[in-house]
Amino acid sequence: xxxxxxxxxxxxxxxxxxxxxxxxxxxxxxxxxxxxxxxxxxxxxxxxxxxxxxxxxxxxxxxxxxxxxxxxxxxxxxxxxxxxxxxxxxxxxxxxxxxxxxxxxxxxxxxxxxxxxxxxxxxxxxxxxxxxxxxxxxxxxxxxxxxxxxxxxxxxxxxx
Numbered sequence: 001x002x003x004x005x006x007x008x009x010x011x012x013x014x015x016x017x018x019x020x021x022x023x024x025x026x027x028x029x030x031x032x033x034x035x036x037x038x039x040x041x042x043x044x045x046x047x048x049x050x051x052x053x054x055x056x057x058x059x060x061x062x063x064x065x066x067x068x069x070x071x072x073x074x075x076x077x078x079x080x081x082x083x084x085x086x087x088x089x090x091x092x093x094x095x096x097x098x099x100x101x102x103x104x105x106x107x108x109x110x111x112x113x114x115x116x117x118x119x120x121x122x123x124x125x126x127x128x129x130x131x132x133x134x135x136x137x138x139x140x141x142x143x144x145x146x147x148x149x150x151x152x153x154x155x156x157x158x159x160x
Contacts, residue, residue, distance in 0.1 A: 004029050010047065020112050023110075032047070094107055094111060094119075098122050104120065104122065105119075107122065
């Protein structure tokens with residue numbers, strides 16, 4: 001099911017047969033409007049139907065992706081060494097959202113994760129985010145050297 005008005009989104013069944021609602025960009029909306037007009041399908045009909053008019057299965061989507069990856073290898077031969085799957089595309093989109101500064105709780109909602117902890121793996125995978133965190137928290141006036149506690153602190157510690 002597709003909604004192209006305010007709050008444009010596509011609704012589908014995802015992993016675990018869960019209902020997924022994914023917001024759409026303005027460019028995607030424009031392409032979908034052309035596609036819907038071209039195919040003159042019913043609003044409730046699958047957005048990308050099979051030859052028999054039913055919704056594409058997960059396997060069918062995987063086969064289509066593999067077909068187009070093979071075509072893309074002509075323009076980008078390094079793709080032949082990579083595994084490009086639907087899950088890889090999902091992970092790549094998530095990493096782009098994360099790198100754009102989107103909060104992990106929003107990404108978790110977008111991915112349909114039931115627990116935000118599931119989304120934390122993306123934080124561990126992104127070195128740039130770790131570097132930005134260090135840059136924000138690093139004291140500017142810190143000078144290298146050894147700490148020299150005063151006599152009161154030493155006396156207290158020795159009394160422990």
